[in-house]
Amino acid sequence: MPKNQIEIQKGEFKRLGVLGDWENPYLTMASKFEADIVRSLGKIVSKGYVNRGDKPVHWCVDCGSALAEAEVEYEDKISPSxxxxxxxxxxxxxxxxxxxxxxxxxxxxxxxxxxxxxxxxxxxxxxxxxxxxxxxxxxxxxxxxxxxxxxxxxxxxxxxxxxxxxxxxxxxxxxxxx
The missing domain is CATH 3.90.740.10 (Valyl/Leucyl/Isoleucyl-tRNA synthetase, editing domain)
Structure with a gap:
């Protein structure tokens, strides 16, 4: 599923004219990056900067991916138009x-x-x-x-x-x- 989302997002960026190294993208799910992330997280934990707690992961059932907080938090407001x-x-x-x-x-x-x-x-x-x-x-x-x-x-x-x-x-x- 994540690879499908990556391809969709890559296609959207290309369509918008965004330039990037599309053949060598930064993917947090790649084992090299996962290892770097785990090492970095270990350093952060060892310094006492992490607290254990519960937090929901909001999920979009339509596209099958996690939602960013900005996609979940919605506040009615009056905008200039x-x-x-x-x-x-x-x-x-x-x-x-x-x-x-x-x-x-x-x-x-x-x-x-x-x-x-x-x-x-x-x-x-x-x-x-x-x-x-x-x-x-x-x-x-x-x-x-x-x-x-x-x-x-x-x-x-x-x-x-x-x-x-x-x-x-x-x-x-x-x-x-x-």
Whole structure:
């Protein structure tokens, strides 16, 4: 089981572009490292830094691995969040929805980590989800938003848009091709 988790994590890191010595990874289950760990633990115990006690090991039944404390400890909290739009050029929108547009168009997005937005370099859409092109008027300004179909109502309510009209819809795979 641990080797399977190692391969999954290695694949995820590679997909994210993380560089590493993937052919010679540090594995705590390797006998050389286990021996080093036992020797180090022996030194720590001999100096009196370890106390015996009980502590649960939280386990994920779905993935079959131990959970880190950060995965177990959860506290409800209110986080700063913002709605914002990624601008998209009208030619691309015309290709996606088959209509010409004069209004500015944005792909609607929402985040609880607004300080990361300046570093955004890409936007992702789900190929199987439905997306709508919605014309809105807000603060006397007309523009269009591309919003996930299931999120249109909640998004428009959250950004306090009263006047809107759905101009078209498509699958995410059509957006991803542009």
């Amino acid at each position: 913002i709605d914002f739009g990624f601008p998209i050029d009208n030619k691309t929108v015309s290709t996606i929805f088959g209509q010409e547009f004069d209004l500015p168009v944005y792909v609607a997005s929402w985040t609880t980590t607004p300080w990361t937005v300046p570093g955004n370099v890409a936007l992702t859409v789900n190929a199987e989800f439905d997306y709508c092109l919605v014309q809105v008027t807000k603060d006397s300004k007309d523009f269009c938003l591309i919003i996930g179909k299931d999120l249109v109502e909640a998004t428009l309510e959250r950004i306090e848009v009263k006047d809107s009209k759905i101009l078209g819809s498509c699958k995410g795979k059509k957006i991803r091709k542009c």
